[in-house]
Amino acid sequence: MSEASELPKYLTPLPDFVQLSSRIWRILGLNPGLFTLQGTNCYLVGSGDRLILIDCGEGGIPEYIPLLQQSLQKISSNAYISDLLITHCHTDHWGGVKDVLGMDNCINVHKFPTVPTAFDGGRFEKIFPSDVKLLPLHDGQLIKIDESTTLRAIHAPGHSSDDCSFWLEEEQALFAGDCVLGYGTTSFDDVSTYINSLEQLKALDPKVLYPGHGPVVEDAIGKIQEYIDLRVQRENEILQVILSDPSTPWTAYKVTESLWKDKRPAQDIRDIHLRGIALHLKKLGEDGKLRKLDSVDSTLEERVVLNPWSKPEVIKSVWIYTGESNSKL
Ligand SMILES: [Zn+2]
Structure with missing residues (x-):
C-alpha cells in the first residue's frame, strides 16, 4: 500500500543512500507517507561488483533511477544489479520494476507466487506488467551472489500471502519486507499465519533486521517479540470487550x-x-x-x-x- 506525500512530522528523516554493512546499502524509494514511512527501503546486497536489489520502490518517481545509478557508482565503478528480489505484492515494493529494467533489461526479477485464495489474491496479477518475466521464488531458495554473500528466501506470509523475507547467512541479518517495520506496526491479512511467520523469523535469531520501511532494527529479536506480544494483547483486549x-x-x-x-x-x-x-x-x-x-x-x-x-x-x-x-x- 502507499500514499505518496511528505514525510510525516513524527518521523526522523533517513538519508537517501547509506552503507549499512560491508555488503549492504540502503536506497530510499523517495515515496514517504503515512503507510510508507520514510519511503520504501530498497537494499543493494553483495560484496563484489554483482549486486542484488531487494525491492525497487513504487515507480513514477523521476528521481529514483538517478539515485539508484549514482548509488551503484558510489559502491564501485563496475557495480551492477544482476537480480531484483520483490518481497511481496504491494505496489510500493515493486512499482518501479519497469524503471529498473529500463536501466538494464538483463536484470532477473524474482517473487514468491501470490496465493489466489488469499486476501488480495488476483489483484497483483491484474496490475503487474505482463511483459515483465517473474521468476518464482520458493521457500528455502538459496541465492548465491558471490563467494561471501548468500541470501536465503523465507516465505513468511501474514502481512500478505506472498511475503518473503531474505536471510543473509554471512551476517545473520534479516531483510523482513513488511513483516516487521522500523517504526510503529504493520497491517496483516491473517492473524494466525502472521504470528506463525513472526515466530519463524524470531527462531532464526537475527542479529539485525532490515525492514521494508523505517530505520534499521538493531534489537531484531526484541522487535519481533514486541510484534507478537502486540497481537496477543490485542486479542485479549477484544475478548475483554466481548466478555x-x-x-x-x-x-x-x-x-x-x-x-x-x-x-x-x-x-x-x-x-x-x-x-x-x-x-x-x-x-x-x-x-x-x-x-x-x-x-x-x-x-x-x-x-x-x-x-x-x-x-x-x-x-x-x-x-x-x-x-x-x-x-x-
Ligand atoms: Zn506491504
Missing part, C-alpha cells in the same frame, strides 16, 4: 468503537484498525471462541470508507461468543 456482554452479537465495528472509546483516530487509521479487529475476530472464530452468525453488519458501509484492501465479507461478519476454545494462544 463485557457475551450474549450479544458482536461486529468488528462495534468492538472497534468500544476499544477506541473517546479516542477516535483519523479515518485512514480508523479503517485499518477496523480491518485488523475484523481479522482478529476471524481468528477467534477459527479458535472456536466465537461463532459466525448468518447475518451481516449492514450499517457498516455508511460508517466507514472501505479501502480496496478491506475484504468486505471479513469486515461485515457478525460473531457470537461460544465460551469454548481450541487455541493455544
